[in-house]
Amino acid sequence: MIQNSSSIRKLTTSRRRTGVADSFPASNSCVPSRRDRPCRPKRGTCGRNLSFVVRTAQQNNLNRWYDPKVGRWISEDPIGFAAGDSNLYRYVGNSPTNATDPNGLQSVAQIDPTYVQQRQSLVNIYKQYAALYKKDPVKYQWAGLATHAGAQVVTQILDRLQDEKLRFLDVAVQSRMYLDKHGMCLNVAERRQMALRAAAVYGEMQKIVTQMAFRIFNDIGKQFQAYDQGGLGGIQQLIDNDQLDQGALQAWQLIDGGKVTEGTALLTQREQVQVLNPGYGQINKLAPFSLIGRLMSSEAESGLPGCKTFREVFDKGLFSDTNPNADENLRWLYISRHVLTTWGNMSQQQQMATVDNALNLLNSPGVTTVPRP
Helix, strand or coil: CCCCHHHHHHHHHHHHHHCCHHHCCCHHHCCCCHHHCCCCCCCCCCCCCCCEECCCCEEECCCCEEECCCCEECCCCCCHHHHCCCCCCCCHHHCCCCCCCCCCCCHHHHHCHHHHHHHHHHHHHHHHHHHHHHHCCCCCHHHHHHHHHHHHHHHHHHHHHHHHHHHHHHHHHHHHHHHHHHCCCHHHHHHHHHHHHHHHHHHHHHHHHHHHHHHHHHHHHHHHHHHHHHHHHHHHHHHHCCCCCHHHHHHHHHHHCCCHHHHHHHHHHHHHHHHCHHHHHHHHHHCCCCHHHHHHCCCCCCCCCCCCCHHHHHCCCCCECCECCCCHHHHHHHHHHHHHHHHHCCCHHHHHHHHHHHHHHHCCCCCCCCCCC
């Protein structure tokens, strides 16, 4: 948990402006005493210049030492627990058949199985929505719009969070390399710890975003599946089995009766006001007014042609000092008056093309490498 989010923002700003190397102190400001400096042996004996030490049979892989006699690493992962593995002596998440780490800096952070699984889970959800929409593009308007929102907004947020997380991990790796080369420096050590904490927070945000998508799928997605299989009887069965509240029935009665626009609006209102609120609360407590707040508010765009952004409508972000809880009423007003209206004014051919474009976006690769300055 970050105690001082402004420090993290300063770190990000400084790094983007000057680059990683410039974010470290000048060499004369943090030089260890001569007796504390690491030894600099001549080439041919031991140390960084060699990849293999004959006397001990240990191998230096730039950032980690490996002992082939015991078949394991004898130095910890340079980015510590932020790599996503509780065992600091493992290699690429103990999955060498699925990934490699040629320079010793990628570790789990670059393949990040958690992120890969999260993203694939989101892709699977939105592809199911797309299949439902194409099955009945007249009645299943919500599924089509949800596919578009998933590709244009939710997965993009997950990717942006991954990008930021890897940027901080990169700072941590560079800090560790500086410490290994020059010895202990309190400023650099603190910078490394701050970067690791920031990376952990962004990882937690990714978890929350994924959970929010699953909340919608387990509520409204389940309703679509029930209606698709059994019509209003399928919805009623969910209610009878205490898997759905009675209030959800009205939306499906409208859709079933041909009032699709009104029914879709009720489903979307339920999604925003009822289903997503816990997630917004978690985000606000974790890191208020952070990157994810900007993506969901001041930088928020529906991706639909001609649709205004959130800031253009309300002249403020969804997360702000005057609106710390991401007011569900503002979200609903924005979506009902602008997003749903824009979607409803599109022809079926335009909507279908929008869904196809969303599927193409979902098939694109996510963040796979650490960005370098």
